[in-house]
Amino acid sequence: MAIRSMHHLGITVTDLAAAVAFFQELGMELEGKAHMEGEFVDGVIGLDGSRSEIAMLRTPDDRYRIEFSEFQTPESIDGSSHAPINALGLRHVAFVVDDLDDTLARLEPHGAEVVRNVENYQGMLKTCYVRGPEGILVELCEYFS
Structure with missing residues (x-):
């Protein structure tokens, strides 16, 4: 099965x-x-x-x-909501977006913070991690055609 x-x-x-x-x-x-x-x-x-x-x-x-x-x-317990990416366990969810800069601008009023940098990988994609509500790590990727 x-x-x-x-x-x-x-x-x-x-x-x-x-x-x-x-x-x-x-x-x-x-x-x-x-x-x-x-x-x-x-x-x-x-x-x-x-x-x-x-x-x-x-x-x-x-x-x-x-x-x-x-x-x-029962009351929720802290599951290390601000743990770094190398901490054991489920760490992030990733999405492909049409326009990374626009997405970041729209998420900023909702508390999104870029973890460090927006990076460009060999002209193929632009990507970054952001912390969303409650420290949820979200990877955002914009692929170039």
Whole structure:
């Protein structure tokens, strides 16, 4: 049996509205929001008495999704939200954009900060890492034709 597809990536945040606004500005589309609690949810995630709000966003091509979760109970714990890229674990999500400079300008009011530089690789692509809400690392790439 092989994997048929990847459904989504999950990211826990403390400010769901800010995360949704940031990723919508990036170009993702809100697929839906839901309140999550109860025995079924607790059984799946392994936390008793959990309550959360979730938002599912998808890329415009409908191929990839990110689920953002904001927990009311139990209280979220710090998962080293500002860890550097070489820290163990899931570290970043990457997107191809049409215009990197425009994307950065649109994300700046949402708190995006370039980690260090915007770099050009051999005239083929322009790329950088930005920190978004809650320290989420986002790699942005603009390919040149």
